[in-house]
Amino acid sequence: MNPFKMTPARLDADLQDIPAVLLVGGMGTRLRSVLPSTPKPLARVGNLPFLQLLVLQLRSQGIRRIVMCTGHLAEQIEKEFGDGHKWDVGIDYSKELKPLGTAGAVKLAERYLQNASDFLVMNGDSFLELDFREFIRFHRERGGLISMAVRRVHDAARYGSVQLDANRRVLGFREKTSDSVPGMVNGGVYVFNHSILKQIPEGPASLERDIFPQALERGVYALDQQGMFIDIGTPEDYARAQTLAENLYQAASSKS
Numbered sequence: 001m002n003p004f005k006m007t008p009a010r011l012d013a014d015l016q017d018i019p020a021v022l023l024v025g026g027m028g029t030r031l032r033s034v035l036p037s038t039p040k041p042l043a044r045v046g047n048l049p050f051l052q053l054l055v056l057q058l059r060s061q062g063i064r065r066i067v068m069c070t071g072h073l074a075e076q077i078e079k080e081f082g083d084g085h086k087w088d089v090g091i092d093y094s095k096e097l098k099p100l101g102t103a104g105a106v107k108l109a110e111r112y113l114q115n116a117s118d119f120l121v122m123n124g125d126s127f128l129e130l131d132f133r134e135f136i137r138f139h140r141e142r143g144g145l146i147s148m149a150v151r152r153v154h155d156a157a158r159y160g161s162v163q164l165d166a167n168r169r170v171l172g173f174r175e176k177t178s179d180s181v182p183g184m185v186n187g188g189v190y191v192f193n194h195s196i197l198k199q200i201p202e203g204p205a206s207l208e209r210d211i212f213p214q215a216l217e218r219g220v221y222a223l224d225q226q227g228m229f230i231d232i233g234t235p236e237d238y239a240r241a242q243t244l245a246e247n248l249y250q251a252a253s254s255k256s
Helices: 008-015 050-060 074-081 101-112 132-142 194-199 207-218 235-243 245-253
Strands: 019-023 065-070 090-095 118-123 126-128 146-153 161-164 170-174 183-193 220-225 229-231
Touching: 008 132, 019 050, 019 101, 050 074, 050 126, 050 245, 065 074, 065 101, 074 090, 090 101, 101 194, 101 207, 118 132, 126 183, 126 245, 132 146, 132 183, 132 220, 146 161, 161 183, 170 207, 170 220, 183 194, 183 220, 194 207, 207 220, 229 235, 235 245
Parallel strands: 019 065, 019 118, 065 090, 146 220
Antiparallel strands: 118 183, 126 229, 146 183, 161 170
16 A cells, blocks of 8 residues: 555544644744733633644644643743643653754754654644645655645735745745735644654754755645634734634634
């Protein structure tokens, strides 16, 4: 049997063994005015910490292994989520002692990923509605090094945009601009082949600046999504998330 052409039942079983790495160690400097002493992923959206939406999203779709890459105010996150039994998941913590950036945090978590041929990576301050089964199937069918979930937005200036060819292969990345234009943006959810860990150096590094551009030759593919997408990186977007709290909870609880 071709391992990349999995039946739905086999893929569902396989999902339980795929780790999800959550990047939750950032300083959250742009939210300090509204969250002076709380890590950004614990910002409450409605009655829930934002990070709980991501845990619910993973668990409702059958993913039970989670690695939280912590840093700033890490003890608050560990106290909130513990070992994950409350949500019927297992949570490990990979704590950075100094800021390592998004790629450095993934590299530090390598010891929790030894037996995983593929693993998910998610930004801890954004939510994207997607079907993880479809996403992982897409990744394995393409056979690339990285797959990213992308979303078309009306204003891509804040995010920068992703350039794709007709086969959904990523050709390059356009930097953030001051011009308000629509575009396809990185949704902050990825599937990585385990071999990517060999490409990430020890120490501080950025996925977006240091790893993704270098990986294009080995195959980076993008699956576009149509559902809800929000990040809480600025006070304005955090306030907008409050108005969407119920919809976000429903999307996180969907089994897709």
